[in-house]
Amino acid sequence: MEQRFVLHNVQTVHDDKPFDIVMENGFITEITEANTASGTNRFDGTGLYVSSGWIDMHVHAVAKLNPYGDAIDEIGVKQGVATIIDAGSCGADTIGDLANEVAKSKTNVFAFLNISHIGLQRIDELSRLEWIDAEKAQKAICTYPDLIVGLKARISKSVVKDNGVEPLRLARELSKLTSLPLMVHIGSGPPPIEEVLELLQKDDIITHYLNGKANNLFESTGEPIPALLEAIDRGVHLDVGHGTASFSFLVAEYAKKHGIKFDTISTDIYRGNRIDGPVYSLANVLTKFLYLGYSLQEVVSAVTDQAAAWLHRPELGRIQVGDAAHLTLFAVQQGAMNLTDSEGEVRVADRYIEARGVVVNGSFVTC
Ligand SMILES: [Zn+2]
Structure with a gap:
């Protein structure tokens, strides 16, 4: 400039x-x-x-990773997004690679550190408990304190395999040790969603909260499950994380009807769902919420001041x-x-x- x-x-x-x-x-x-x-x-x-600059709370910003990867500025500034938060693409082994890419990019970047030290080099990264290494994670957090804002745990069947909710218990311990909140991806069970929710605390984030899979947060009649209401009361934060497989209009309509509102709207964008859809861009995802009947102010707030407040960076959410x-x-x-x-x-x-x-x-x- x-x-x-x-x-x-x-x-x-x-x-x-x-x-x-x-x-x-x-x-x-x-x-x-x-x-x-x-x-x-x-x-x-x-x-x-x-x-104020849009903040996308859930992206995948490591270009060399497949399938969950993309180039930082392709999903950042080129889409009107000033700040992206990489949602666990990297664990302790590879977070340095992300830091190197950040230095070459225009977009502002933060990251959730995957509790699995291998990160998304595999997509069953929590299927072996020995990949959750508290010492390695703590070292990474000390090395990149300005980059890492939380811990990511993907707690669904294809990621944890036979480990049930145990990886989330270990994530909870690591959260306590490091004073960093958790972003938890939810999806197909096991583990059952109630077991996941009961481990979440204030400032933790549920991403994919409008997913339409079995084991989601709403009854088939559209009512929110009681465990979700309890989590909201505890101060757990609701994030959209649209993604390839995690946003359902039907579920979003249930949520709207029952006043289960998003705290933040995010994309879970990476190369595949950016180019071929159904995500395309943060603007496209925001448009879906306008379509659902939320006001322009509510939609914009979810990617500006509300995201900035979670980050404890109010200056990113104001002009x-x-x-x-x-x-x-x-x-x-x-x-x-x-x-x-x-x-x-x-x-x-x-x-x-x-x-x-x-x-x-x-x-x-x-x-
Ligand atoms: Zn994701």
Whole structure:
């Protein structure tokens, strides 16, 4: 970004009064009335919204991993996402590789460390308990304190095999040792979902909370299971983590009907579901929640201030003079768009969100 850069005539989702944002050396130095700030390096944002930079709480950002991998900036700034959180692609053995890639990327990156030291080099990474090594994990956390914000445990049948809920018990111990919260992936059992939920505490994250598999969080009648309500009461955080297989319109409608609202909306994006769907982008996933009847403010909040609050980084969730500029520019377009869930069900939205640009780490990138 040039030394002085002006974003002209933008508005937030909270107020239809447009304004200008002046940035110098990557910091916000002034917020003025629309079309009053001077500067030769400028971008005309007429008709566009600005929010603090979008934060995607669940992505897979290690390009060399298959199937669950992708290049950081492909799922970050090029999609209007300023900050991504890699959700356990790496365990202690490979977290250094992610740190090296972060250094070469424009997107802001944090990570959940996989409790299995092999990470997603295999996709049954918790099928052998000896792969959960507290010493290795603690060493990785000490080496990368600015990168690692939590621990990831994928607790579903294909990952844990015959180990049931034991990997989650070990994750809980590691969480206590390291004072880091858990992000827990849920899916097909065993273990039964109740056994998973009872081990979760305040600030832990359930990702894939709207999955449509057997063993999900809702009764077949659409009611939330009691163990979910208890987990919410304890302060457990609900994250979407759409993914290839973990978002069902039907379940999302149950959740909406019963007021089981997301704390954060995330993609679980990687190369395959970015290119071939059903995820495509964070904007596409956000559009699904507009379609479901949530307001634009609620949807944007789930990828800005609510994600920033979980990270204990409030400056990433606001637009304020003196802060490093961390912004997303986007449009809401009127028109039909087909939306596909993980069950192959297609719905047609009559408006959709389109990312247009990002300011982060002193760069302005258009989408
Ligand atoms: Zn994932």
